[in-house]
Amino acid sequence: MALARAYNFPSLPTERPCETPASAIPPLWLALHFPALALEALEIPPGLAAVIEAKAGRVRIHACTPAVAGYGVAAGMVLSEAQMLCPGLAAANRNREAERRALARLAERCLEFTPWISLDFEDALQLEVRGSLLLFGGPEALIGKVRQACAASGHSVSIGLAPTPSAAWLLARSGTSAQALGSETLQSVLGELPTGALGIDDKLASRLACAGLRVLRDLWRMPRDGLVRRYGRDLLRLLDEAVGKRRRPLRQFHAPPKFRAERELATETEALEYFFPLVEALLVEFEDFLHHRDAAAGGLGLELRHPCAAPTRIGLGLCRPSRDARRIAGLLRERLERIALPGPVRGLRLESAYLQPFAPASLDLFAAAAASGECWDELIDRLRLRLGPQALRQLEVRADRRPERAGSEAASGGSEAERAFRPLWLLPQPKPFSKLGIRILPECERIETGWWDGEPVRRDYHVAVDAAGPRLWVYRDSGTAGPWYLHGLFG
Amino acid sequence: MGALTEIVAPVQGIGELRLLLPLMQRIAEDGRRIVWVSPPFEPYAPALVQAGVEIGRMLVLTVTNRRQDLGWALELLMRHSDTGLVLAWPQALPPPVWRRLQLAAAEGHSLGVMFSRNVSDGTMAALRLSIEAWEGGLDLRILKARGGFGGARIRLAL
Structure with a gap:
């Protein structure tokens, strides 16, 4: 959801819903259909894998790899049936958000x-390419370049070219290499496509098949009013959209705003105090850019170019999006002070990493506002920047009986906390120890769990007293006279 | 509030944390942060919850390059007005760093607790305690304190 909001800046001109490329020459649409988008968006490696989705109360296969299809598994099959056909099948849940993101990335590419792209068709991009044909040297060359770009992003694509978006989409989905450049040839090209290609539901498709209407040409031969009466208005709408008798309004895709600015230095220098004012100037420009779009930056990248060395790149992530140039400058300065530059700096480039709508900090009505000075998030940013992103951890309790898992990892809960007495210090790894000078108290707590995830634990925990003072939390495997392990200290 | 405390304990695990639990509880209730800086072991969250300490405002910071970053991180944390308590296990800090930390703690109204292993003279802590274990509790000796409690011995049952 966060990304969906990221594109929606209130300051952008609101687009008209019925926008179509305005020109006298008829448009030509290139539809890119990504048949394996669900798999590619989740970055599932080729193998026995499938993407599943719950439909009408049952878990069904949405898409599967060619290896799985070889076992006879097809989209729409119930998961249990598919698992019977293909025993080693690994199923992953469909992630529509990831698909949408992948599609937006492809659109940006x-x-x-062409400047006119629409994402309104499912799993597909619509490119209006009439104006681009000449530049790219004809439809074949253009399609070749588009294919290359998609392959470079790791997506398999099928392409259709037609004067209406629906027809281009139909051709792309059918996988045939037929194309229609003008509307006069459109009907003859589409005529041989099966009726199921229209994207209608299975029930209607089987009804059409029962009536002997197998390809689109059969439908066109039927009287229009009869089609509406028998099969509903939607079927006729789809047919009319395909041949261009009816226009389907499309929304244009706008690339999310991006900031990029460069500065050249008058003289090459290595001294931070000479080139940092330029960084600050760039940041002020960035701040204005963000202000005008009512946005905030979640991160940015700074590139320092050197005359005879690879450029130094600095990435900066902020734990709370900000548009305060002074704060970002402070963080960047701290980073720059600590890295050794390979040589004098010749130029700078600042780029925004990702932008979000600006959300001002909320104030508390009743409690007095915190005294001025930096807020906690800024402190976290500074610590993280200098000590590394893994340096900071939050303590958390997790509902797991295994002591090493109950603490300091994700998720809420507090059930473990209600049980027996626990030590304040836990050793990261249980450590074998000798019993010399240690008295182990007889009370014992048995922890036996984890058989389901391959790391079973079956231990008897005791409290032990060291002659030197500390009280220890020790265990040995249940029912054995095996070695004792030290697992915690009652600090 | 706003000072450094040094706790001298010969071994870890004798009750140095239990001594501080009521303090942690109070600070967490006030809504201020508690930061563990490079603790020797994992602070175990379920035990803290059992003791009634709110762990949502606790943070564990790991400093890998102690010589370069420990003093800097401690000062930054103590100077911040949100920080209530900073727990640290510095092996050795030079006197100027102690002085800076003392100032930072006073400025941020935060409490810094430094654990050390042996009684070494010359630290600038406002309060210095030494603890030793005895059967069922702690033997606490005040080495130095503002207000003239120096030299007192207390036995605490924990």
Whole structure:
């Protein structure tokens, strides 16, 4: 959801819903259909894997790899049936958000072919390419370049070219290499496509098949009013959209705003105090950019170019999005002071990493506002920047009986806390120890769990007293006379 | 509030944390942060919850390069007005760093607790305690304190 909001800046001109490329020449649409988008968005490696989705109360296969399809598994199959056919099947839940993100990334990439792109069709991009044909040297060359771009992003694609978006989409989904450049040839190209390709539901498709209407040509031969009466208005709408008798309004894709600015230094220098004012100037420019779009930056990248060495890149992530140039400058300065530059700096480039709508800090009505000075998030940013992102951890309790898992990891709960007495210090790894000078108290707590996830634990925990003072939390495997392990200290 | 405390304990695990639990509880209730800086072992969250300490405002910071970053991180934390308590296990801090930390703690109204192993003279802590274990509790000796409690011995049952 966060990304969906990221594109929606209130200051952007609101687009009209019925926007179509305005020109006298008829448009030409290139539809890119990504048949394996669900798999590619989740970055599932080729193998026995499938993406599942709950539909009408049953878990069904949404997409599967070719290896799985070889076992006879097909989209729409119930998961248990698929698992019977293909025993080693690994199923992953469909992630629509990841698919949408992948599609948006592809759209951004395709902006080099045309400025007019729409994401309104499922699993597909619509590119209006009439104006691009000449530049890219004809439809074949353009399609080749688009294919290359998609392959470079790791997506398999099928492409359709037609004067209406629906027809291009139909051709792309059918996988045939047929194309229609003008509307006069459109009907003959589409005629041989099966009726199921229209994207209608299975019930309607089987009804059409029963009536002997197998391909689109059969449908066009039927009287229009009869089609509406028998099969509903939607079928006729789909047919009309395909041949261009009816226009389907599309929304244009806008790339999310990005900030990029460069500065050249008058003289090459290594001294931070000479080039840092330029960084600050860039940051002020960035702040203005963010202000005008009512946005905040979640991170940014600074690149320092050197005359005879690879550029130094500094990435900065903020734990709370900000648009305060002074705060970002402080963080960048701290980072720059601590790295050794390979040589004098010749130029700077600042780039925004990702932008979010600006959310001002909320104030408390009743409690007095915190005294001025930096807020806690800024402190966290500074610590993280200098000590590394893994340096900070939050303590958390997890509902797991295994002591090593109950603490300091994700998720809420407090059930473990209600049980027996626990030590304040836990050793990261249980450590074997000798019993010399240690008295082990007879009370014992048995912890036996974890058989389901391959790390079973079956231990008897005791409290022990060291002659030197500390009280220890020790265990040995239940029912054995095996070695004792030290697991905690009652600090 | 706003000072450094040094706790001298010969071994870890004799009750140095139990001594501080009521303090942690109070600070967490006030809504201030508690930061563990490079603790020798894992602070075990379920035990802290059992003791009634709110762990939502606790943070564990790991400093890998102690010589370079420990003093800096401690000062930054103590100077911040949100920090209530900083627990640290510095092996050796030079006197100027102690002085800076003392100032930072006073400025941020935060409490710094430094654990050390042996009684070494010359630390600038406002309060210095030494603890030793005895059967069922702690033997606490005040080495130095503002207000003239120096030299007192207390036996605490924990």
